[in-house]
Amino acid sequence: xxxxxxxxxxxxxxxxxxxxxxxxxxxxxxxxxxxxxxxxxxxxxxxxxxxxxxxxxxxxxxxxxxxxxxxxxxxxxxxxxxxxxxxxxxxxxxxxxxxxxxxxxxxxxxxxxxxxxxxxxxxxxxxxxxxxxxxxxxxxxxxxxxxxxxxxxxxxxxxxxxxxxxxxxxxxxxxxxxxxxxxxxxxxxxxxxxxxxxxxxxxxxxxxxxxxxxxxxxxxxxxxxxxxxxxxxxxxxxxxxxxxxxxxxxxxxxxxxxxxxxxxxxxxxxxxxxxxxxxxxxxxxxxxxxxxxxxxxxxxxxxxxxxxxxxxxxxxxxxxxxxxx
Ligand SMILES: CC(C)(COP(=O)(O)OP(=O)(O)OC[C@H]1O[C@@H](n2cnc3c(N)ncnc32)[C@H](O)[C@@H]1OP(=O)(O)O)[C@@H](O)C(=O)NCCC(=O)NCCS
Numbered sequence: 001x002x003x004x005x006x007x008x009x010x011x012x013x014x015x016x017x018x019x020x021x022x023x024x025x026x027x028x029x030x031x032x033x034x035x036x037x038x039x040x041x042x043x044x045x046x047x048x049x050x051x052x053x054x055x056x057x058x059x060x061x062x063x064x065x066x067x068x069x070x071x072x073x074x075x076x077x078x079x080x081x082x083x084x085x086x087x088x089x090x091x092x093x094x095x096x097x098x099x100x101x102x103x104x105x106x107x108x109x110x111x112x113x114x115x116x117x118x119x120x121x122x123x124x125x126x127x128x129x130x131x132x133x134x135x136x137x138x139x140x141x142x143x144x145x146x147x148x149x150x151x152x153x154x155x156x157x158x159x160x161x162x163x164x165x166x167x168x169x170x171x172x173x174x175x176x177x178x179x180x181x182x183x184x185x186x187x188x189x190x191x192x193x194x195x196x197x198x199x200x201x202x203x204x205x206x207x208x209x210x211x212x213x214x215x216x217x218x219x220x221x222x223x224x225x226x227x228x229x230x231x232x233x234x235x236x237x238x239x240x241x242x243x244x245x246x247x248x249x250x251x252x253x254x255x256x257x258x259x260x261x262x263x264x265x266x267x268x269x270x271x272x273x274x275x276x277x278x279x280x281x282x283x284x285x286x287x288x289x290x291x292x293x294x295x296x297x298x299x300x301x302x303x304x305x306x307x308x309x310x311x312x313x314x315x316x317x318x319x320x321x322x323x324x325x
Pocket of ligand 1: 021025081082083084085088089090091092093094095096115116117118122123124125126127128130131321
């Protein structure tokens with residue numbers, strides 16, 4: 001078998017490889033719709049550039065490498081997605097694509113390649129270890145079964161949280177944050193890499209501002225995604241914020257993204273409160289919703305405790321790897 005690698009010519013092939021691999025490695029997560037996946041080519045998130053390469057076995061495309069180069073921060077890092085079709089593994093395609101990743105990283109002056117694996121199958125971890133990568137951060141994917149929500153439990157949690165959050169008000173919105181809140185959202189999102197555990201990964205806070213938040217949201221909408229967001233305010237200042245995002249092609253599924261409380265406002269159960277409010281908000285708009293998935297660092301005991309109280313349950317373990325070049 002002859003192994004080779006080259007630039008991606010036909011985006012459709014990338015989708016086929018990514019979808020087949022995801023179906024094998026994480027069958028319970030509905031994979032992005034084709035439309036959603038392909039639209040990222042013309043509507044990428046702001047402040048990053050992408051490169052895509054294919055891996056071939058005897059001329060047949062069986063592997064995909066997506067490289068994401070941050071442009072405003074984390075300039076030493078490249079984020080990689082490296083996938084080989086299940087039926088064509090252990091024949092050197094992964095290694096060939098890793099060589100491409102290392103070459104392209106060097107061309108962009110990057111010193112670290114970061115990528116994630118799920119522990120459900122041994123392949124990802126075994127490959128990362130063989131490649132000389134180091135585990136940087138252990139993560140847990142948890143799922144909330146929205147069809148089995150317990151309204152009494154949630155109402156009890158909410159009443160308890162509200163006792164600690166006197167004076168704060170809640171606001172929810174769809175998509176781009178309102179003008180009076182967007183700077184607050186940028187400030188909180190920008191804190192995330194500093195505030196959430198990042199283990200041994202080389203990771204610096206992202207340089208966020210209102211324009212980057214707005215452009216990110218508008219690009220997401222053009223890809224067929226939408227976000228549901230809730231903030232807690234003290235006066236006119238945003239003290240906590242959370243968001244859930246959905247692929248409009250998948251009415252039954254959603255992703256819980258960032259939840260963050262400004263350090264000066266911690267201890268008021270605002271993390272729980274904004275999440276409960278946002279759950280109601282998204283559920284009200286998307287009655288067919290069945291499951292919400294979320295990732296947390298395994299050492300993020302506070303967030304895991306909040307999620308567990310709401311009904312999220314751990315599904316699988318993930319590792320964020322880092323290969324230093
Ligand atoms: C990880 C992945 C890309 C590897 O692709 P691949 O084409 O099978 O990789 P290679 O054939 O080049 O394997 C290179 C080495 O990794 C190790 N390896 C890979 N899979 C392994 C497994 N299941 N068990 C033991 N070792 C394994 C071996 O040392 C192998 O060399 P060898 O076959 O000469 O012993 C593929 O399994 C995959 O797509 N997994 C799911 C996605 C994923 O986890 N990607 C992130 C990787 S950081």
